[in-house]
Amino acid sequence: MSYVELTRLSKKYGTFAAVNDVNLAIAKGLLVCLLGPSGCGKTTTLRLIAGFVEPSEGEIRVGGRTISSPGRSEPPERRNMSMIFQSYALWPHMTVFENVAYGLRLRKLPREEIARRVESILDVAKLKPLADRYPGELSGGQQQRVSLARALVVEPETLLLDEPLSNLDANLREEMRFEIRRLHDQYRYTTVYVTHDQSEAMTTADLIVVMNQGRIEQAGSPEDIYKRPRSEFVAKFIGGANVLKGERLPGDAVDVGGVVLRCGSGDFAAQGPTSVAIRHHDINLATTAPALGETNWVPGTVTRQVYLGSHRDYLVTLSNGEAIRTVTPADIAVPQGQPVWLHLPPEHCRALAH
Structure with missing residues (x-):
């Protein structure tokens, strides 16, 4: 059964359609990559799901609940979603522990519950030895893991990632692809991951959605997309x-x-x-x-x-x-x-x- 559903979803700016009649059904627990070149509509689609942008047409449902439609959208803070940005967006004056605990403190959880959950996620993300360090004392890959831990610790219904590895060097980017997949396999949150990097999508995704000019060109497993492209665009974009x-x-x-x-x-x-x-x-x-x-x-x-x-x-x-x-x-x-x-x-x- 579908958990996240986009039905005839469009976002127009004047006569320009950034997202154009997108239909997508995502089963609970899947990691889905929206893949395509700059300007294809993938980030706008993610922002529509997050609630930062209101659709011009169509609707978004999560768990059977309509959260977005023209003129009626739940605000981002009521969607029980976590979003990870390219910039990591860590608080520089807070330690790793404090950064990860921030969302739980906003939810006013008991101190003991916060400590238990933060310590558990730091252990899973291999960050426990770094709990007392500040972001400025961490490498790019360590900061990215802190950002992931902070998103996961609040136990969101849906995890959204917007080009999360684009600021890392090539070797670290490759390592973090497998780390993201490892964490997903452990927690199985429904995840929507935006990237322009086909290797990133092939490594992490259960389902790849190839986008072009605001539309979905093809959706399928990494093997299906690679071996059985259905258009010239997909054949050229995936694998060459x-x-x-x-x-x-x-x-x-x-x-x-x-x-x-x-x-x-x-x-x-x-x-x-x-x-x-x-x-x-x-x-x-x-x-x-x-x-x-x-x-x-x-x-x-x-x-x-x-x-x-x-x-x-x-x-x-x-x-x-x-x-x-x-x-x-x-x-x-x-x-x-x-x-x-x-x-x-x-x-x-x-x-x-x-």
Whole structure:
């Protein structure tokens, strides 16, 4: 049963729709990532859920209770939600213990109950040795854990996170992804997490909701979104893919600029425009021509080659002017300007109807 429900939710500023007819049902205890580029509507959607913004159309229900609709919205403080911002927003004059206890003191809980709950969450968040330190004495990752602990200790119905790792360096960001998932698995709060980082979403989420221009492009598990994109935008945004525009042929074939490609999966148009998506790492690069009659091989010329340590990144231009990116092991070094052949295995080619 759905716990958080967004029904035909829209937020307009004049003629511009920041969020446009969004429908989303989130089961209790799931961690859902709203994923997309800047300006896609994900943060506005989160602020609508939090109650900081009132919808222009549609409604939001939590636990069967309507908390937002045009002209009638519960204030944020009555929604039993905790929100974590990019900036952590810790009180600099309070210790770690005092920061985490702040929400409980506002709720006027007994001193003994506050101490018990704060000590418990500090232990879970691996912050107990830092209880008497001030935020200025902590690393970025430690401050982020304090922010998480403060949000979790009040036992919210819903946890909201707005790009919580964007201020951390790359190594710490990777570590904190797993920390957020660990804490979620322990407490199982219904969580809505906004990010533009696909690796962050793949690591933390039960459900990824890909947004574009205020709408939901696709929602599904990380594996489903990655392996079975339903649009050109999702194919390119998640994991990186080449999208080759073509025309539907009989059976499982698509004509891409005179090259016939067989596709092992996807949504084929009944006829006419059909694209083919294939991930960079699923393409094989060879310097010798394939045997006659082999399918899904295309000739091209290396126009760029970049060494990236663990692998090489190639850009290959086909005779029709189409450019394809592919990656190879680092020890395969083909110079710029050399003719090559690319194999696009049918099982990795996915049709995308326009």
